[in-house]
Amino acid sequence: MNLIHVSPCSAFSLNISEIAPDKSISHRSAMFSMLANGTSEITNFLRAQDTLNTLEIVKKLGASVEDDGNVIKISSNGIQESSEILDCGNSGTGMRLFCGLLSSANGHFILTGDEYLKRRPMKRVTLPLRNIGAKLDGRNDGDLAPLSIRGASLHAFDYESKIASAQVKSAMILAALRADGICTYTEPELSRDHTERMLKGMGAEISVDGLKTTVTPMKGLLSPLKIRVPADPSSAFFFAVAAAITPNSNVILEGVTLNVTRIEAFKALARMGADIRYEVTSDKYEPIGNIHVKHAPLSAITVEDNISWLIDELPVLSIAFACANGISTVKNAQELRVKESDRISTVVNALVACGIEVEEFEDGYSVKGGMLKSSTVDSSGDHRIAMSFMIAGLRCGMNVTDVDCVNTSFPNFFELLKKITRVEFK
Ligand code: S3P
Numbered sequence: 001m002n003l004i005h006v007s008p009c010s011a012f013s014l015n016i017s018e019i020a021p022d023k024s025i026s027h028r029s030a031m032f033s034m035l036a037n038g039t040s041e042i043t044n045f046l047r048a049q050d051t052l053n054t055l056e057i058v059k060k061l062g063a064s065v066e067d068d069g070n071v072i073k074i075s076s077n078g079i080q081e082s083s084e085i086l087d088c089g090n091s092g093t094g095m096r097l098f099c100g101l102l103s104s105a106n107g108h109f110i111l112t113g114d115e116y117l118k119r120r121p122m123k124r125v126t127l128p129l130r131n132i133g134a135k136l137d138g139r140n141d142g143d144l145a146p147l148s149i150r151g152a153s154l155h156a157f158d159y160e161s162k163i164a165s166a167q168v169k170s171a172m173i174l175a176a177l178r179a180d181g182i183c184t185y186t187e188p189e190l191s192r193d194h195t196e197r198m199l200k201g202m203g204a205e206i207s208v209d210g211l212k213t214t215v216t217p218m219k220g221l222l223s224p225l226k227i228r229v230p231a232d233p234s235s236a237f238f239f240a241v242a243a244a245i246t247p248n249s250n251v252i253l254e255g256v257t258l259n260v261t262r263i264e265a266f267k268a269l270a271r272m273g274a275d276i277r278y279e280v281t282s283d284k285y286e287p288i289g290n291i292h293v294k295h296a297p298l299s300a301i302t303v304e305d306n307i308s309w310l311i312d313e314l315p316v317l318s319i320a321f322a323c324a325n326g327i328s329t330v331k332n333a334q335e336l337r338v339k340e341s342d343r344i345s346t347v348v349n350a351l352v353a354c355g356i357e358v359e360e361f362e363d364g365y366s367v368k369g370g371m372l373k374s375s376t377v378d379s380s381g382d383h384r385i386a387m388s389f390m391i392a393g394l395r396c397g398m399n400v401t402d403v404d405c406v407n408t409s410f411p412n413f414f415e416l417l418k419k420i421t422r423v424e425f426k
Contacts, residue, residue, distance in 0.1 A: 002425065003376075003401045004414075006393030009421035011248035016239055016419075019231035020410040021046040022257055024166070024194050025286075026229050027093050030058045031101055032198055033074035035177070037221035042072045044229040049408045050091040057086045057098065061105075075224075081107030085146070088113045090340060090383075090408045092120055093167055095145060099125045100171030103134035104178035105151040112146040116381055121338055122147060124163060125171040132157045132175065156181030163335065164189035164308040166261075169213065176215035177204060186212045191308045192261040194286070198225065201285050230257040230288045234312040235410045237265050238387050240293040241316045242394055242420060244274040245323040250294040258287040264306055265313030266291060272298040272324055300326030300369060307333050316388040318347050321367035322356045323395060330364035340405075341382035350377040350389055354396070372396040383408045394421055 026046035031054065033040035045051065055072070059065050062080030066073040079102065088094035088111060095111050099122070102109045112118070126134075126142040132155045138147040156179045161168055164187050173195050176183035190211060200206050203223045205216035236253040243251040256263075258278055270276040275294035282288045298320055303310065310317065314330060321328035336343040348360045355373035359366045372392055376399040379386035383405040390400055390413075406413050417423050 002403055003399055004390065004403045005424045005426060006390045006398050006400070006417065007422040008397050009246060009394045011246060012243070012420050013250050014239070014419060015252045015254065016236075016416060017254040018412055018416065019239070019253055019256065020048060020235040020412065021229040022232040023048065023051060023234070023409050024093060024192060025198070025227070025257070026051040027054045027091070027097065028170070028194055028198055029225055029227055029229060030055045030074065031097055032202060032222075033225055034058060034061065034063055034076040034079055034101070035218070035222050036076070036202060036224040038224040039073050039075040040225040042074070042225065042227055042229065043070060045072050046229065046232070046409075048411050049089055050094060053087060053089040053091060054094045057088070057094070060084050060086060079105040079107070082109065085110045085112055088117060090114050090117055090405070092117065095122065095147070096125045096167040096171050097174065099129060099136060099147065099149065100174035102149045102151060103129050103136065103175050104154050107151055109149045110146055111149065116340055118145045124165065124168050128157075128159050128161075128168070128172060129175055132179065134175065154179040156183050158184045160186045162188065164191045165335070166191040166193070166195065166308070170195040173199065173206065173213065173215055177218045179217050181217070183215045184212055185215070189306060189308055190261060192259070194259070197285050198227070201225070227285060230286060231255045232409070233257055233262045233266070235413075236291065237313045238316050238391050238413070239416065240266060240269060240274075240276075240291065241320050242391050243293045244269055244272075244295055244298065244320055245395060247295055250292070253291045253293070255281070255288060256291055258289050261309050263291075264309035265317055266293075268301060268303055268310060268317060269293070269320060271301050272320060274298065298324035298369075300324050300328040302329045302331070304331040307335070311335055311339075312384060315343055315347050315384045316391055318351065318367055319388055319392045322351055322354070322369060322372055322392065324369040327366050327368045329366040331361070332363055334363040339382070341380040341385060343382065343385065346380045346382060346385045347388070350385065353377060354392060354398075374398055376401065378402055379405055381405050383410065387413055390417060
């Protein structure tokens, strides 16, 4: 078990242009290239464990992948059956989107993952896919990986999802592209919309009207993607919180996607009092730009709307709550319990270990701002928990164990953290 010690930091002023590329967009760019009639070109692909696993799977499905270390070129002659098991590692996005993509492909496929992914619920995709004719199975009646998929003909559908999940929506959109008629997917709250934007950019007939997405099946293949993956706002947000909780500090986070479904956590931090400014620099598939964050005294807030827009950032937002004046509350966030760890209990237990008063609810928690104290926190194998408590260490010093998982989404996190403070591996 690896352990890291993070020392308290003093005021800093930093421009960061090396935030990890977006994980969601990287997964999708590799997968969607398999639907194109030519060579897709992806620059700034996230070279982290989760997305490299997706790229490896794309190769196993017969795509040709050329990588000169800068641009990744992917071309495919259609999805081929693989003699190998397809390992998604720690990635729920990888596994759920591949379910949608492979449900209609010619052949038989096995998807598996690591010990954490094998515990996460898959019925949210296997059930609606089975209902339109897909042949999917797994342990616990199709809920747990390893999953087996035999490609089949899929029927048109009108599906109303009970959860706001971009993974479920994306799996169903991918299935709809090969269904036998026009399909609609309605979600209870808008979830991140990279799939719709990217596939539309490739020429797919997808229209969005509020919470309802309508997909016309592909008539042929789509146009190849030419994309530069922007920086990941969920990764950038660790350094936004670092600046917001450190007096006299500021950071500029460069080249981040400013997609409205992804920057809600920055808006929450601004509601707490942090000084945050956005600067749009380009707009292809997504608006992209720089986010300026400056420290200011923080006050408590309640977070209960558009939860899917900041679901990944809640662990580190909770560190800002711990440094704020008053009691902050998170509600309607039961989805946190089925992420890489049960993030309600991992956040609550770790904050308690750091001397913070916390109350746990089924669908959230409340945090009373106070004085963070140095402690030893176990990441539970969850990258976002590991990074969140390293950021807490900037206030009070912190040991975090089991930190290898950071490589699943943000391999250069330690390098960037070292620009602010002393980081020792023990
Ligand atoms: C993701 C969607 C979110 C998010 C995950 C990435 C995606 O999950 O938590 O890290 O790329 O579609 P849900 O769609 O399950 O909420």
